[in-house]
Amino acid sequence: MRQAHMYRTTTRTAAQPANFKAASALDTKVARTGNGLLDRLEKADLRQLLARSERVKLQRGDTVARPGEDIPFVDFPVGAAVSHFQILKDGKTVEIAMTGREGALGIPAALRQGVSKEFSEVLVGGEAYRVDASFLRGLAERSPGLRNVFFGYFNECLERVSRRVICNNYHSVEERLCLWLMLVRDRCGIDSLPFTQEQVSFFLGVHRPSVTLAMQELRKKGVVDYSRGTVHIKNAPDLIERSCSCYASLSVNEANAAPLAV
Numbered sequence: 621m622r623q624a625h626m627y628r629t630t631t632r633t634a635a636q637p638a639n640f641k642a643a644s645a646l647d648t649k650v651a652r653t654g655n656g657l658l659d660r661l662e663k664a665d666l667r668q669l670l671a672r673s674e675r676v677k678l679q680r681g682d683t684v685a686r687p688g689e690d691i692p693f694v695d696f697p698v699g700a701a702v703s704h705f706q707i708l709k710d711g712k713t714v715e716i717a718m719t720g721r722e723g724a725l726g727i728p729a730a731l732r733q734g735v736s737k738e739f740s741e742v743l744v745g746g747e748a749y750r751v752d753a754s755f756l757r758g759l760a761e762r763s764p765g766l767r768n769v770f771f772g773y774f775n776e777c778l779e780r781v782s783r784r785v786i787c788n789n790y791h792s793v794e795e796r797l798c799l800w801l802m803l804v805r806d807r808c809g810i811d812s813l814p815f816t817q818e819q820v821s822f823f824l825g826v827h828r829p830s831v832t833l834a835m836q837e838l839r840k841k842g843v844v845d846y847s848r849g850t851v852h853i854k855n856a857p858d859l860i861e862r863s864c865s866c867y868a869s870l871s872v873n874e875a876n877a878a879p880l881a882v
Contacts, residue, residue, distance in 0.1 A: 654698035655749065656722040656872065657773055665766040668759060673749040678702070678742045680814060684725060685740035691729035693753050697721050699746030701808040703823055704738045714788060715800075715823045716781050718743070720807020722872035723773060729753035730760055730770050743815075743823075744808040780870055787866045793826050794834040795864035800824060801844070801851065802859055806872050811853040820851070838862070 653659055658666060678684065678700040685691065701720040705713050716738060719725055728734050730753060760767040787796060800823065804813055817835060821828040835851075838844045843859050845852040853859060860867055 653696070653749065654721060655696040655724075657724050657727075657769070658696050658749065660769050660773075662763075662765050665759065665763050669751055669756070669766075670749065672755050673751045676748055676750045678745055678748055680742050680745040682742040682745075683739065684742060685736040685738070687736055687738060689736050691726040691734060691736055691753055693750050694727060694730050694756055695725040695748040695750050697723075697725070697746060697748045697807075699744075699808055700742060700748055701744040701746075701804050702740050703743050704740050705823065706738050712825060713822060714825050716784050717777060718803050718807060720744075720804075720872075721809065722807060723777070726753065727770060727774055727777070730756040731767070731774065733757070743804060744810070744813065746808060783866050783869045787864060787870075788825065791864040791866070793824070793830045794837065794862065796824055796826075797831060797834045798838070798843075798859050798863040799867050799870070801853060802856065802863055802867060803870055805853055805856065811856070813851045813853070814849060815851050816849045817846070 653666070653670070658669070661669070673696075676695070678695070678697065684695070684702065697720050699721060701718060702725055703715050704717040704719065705715040707713055719740075724730075725740060725748075726736070733753075760770060787799065791799075797820065800820070801813065805811060817831050818828050820835075821831040824831065835844065835846060838859075839846065841858070843853075843855045843862065845854055
């Protein structure tokens with residue numbers, strides 16, 4: 621697994637006021653928000669939530685949460701992809717989950733007050749609906765329907781974390797690489813992913829030469845291409861076929877990964 625000190629961390633966070641943009645009044649009327657979790661909500665709950673939301677830009681490389689920090693807001697991405705990972709005592713890293721347009725960042729704070737348990741870093745930049753966590757907790761207390769949706773999503777997240785633990789321990793580097801690329805693609809909706817091989821190796825928790833060899837094989841087969849810090853997915857069905865069996869459990873279907881809002 622990759623040593624954490626090799627990875628660039630940043631003190632710039634998405635919580636900075638300069639990143640805030642007031643949500644448009646039209647956002648409270650859209651049939652599809654671009655976020656799958658929001659689109660599960662009843663219309664009345666969605667209108668209240670959006671009326672208190674702000675549109676923010678999650679910049680690639682932003683650290684949006686650290687262990688032990690309070691969770692003051694909940695973000696519902698509409699194009700961004702965020703990695704959740706742990707740094708072990710020996711400095712090694714393990715990615716335990718990923719969130720994008722299918723879900724939310726900081727969802728436990730919508731159910732109870734608490735602190736972050738892991739690092740969360742933006743993989744692919746994009747916008748998100750940001751809502752004050754205390755407001756969401758109050759809304760959840762008043763709306764059983766909203767509370768049930770959030771609890772259901774929280775349980776889905778726990779299941780995905782369990783699956784990632786199994787995957788990290790038992791599957792090959794190439795299988796995990798294919799899986800990881802598809803998970804990012806699912807969550808941000810793009811085929812050209814802005815990663816160097818060193819960054820990919822960090823999030824997979826493996827040595828870079830292993831990723832390089834796997835990338836070369838995938839390129840030879842016409843599954844992916846790469847240039848200047850970008851990985852291009854050329855054949856998504858083949859990439860899924862080469863992924864480990866965990867993809868079926870960790871992927872997000874169309875109902876939970878809404879198309880981007882126009």
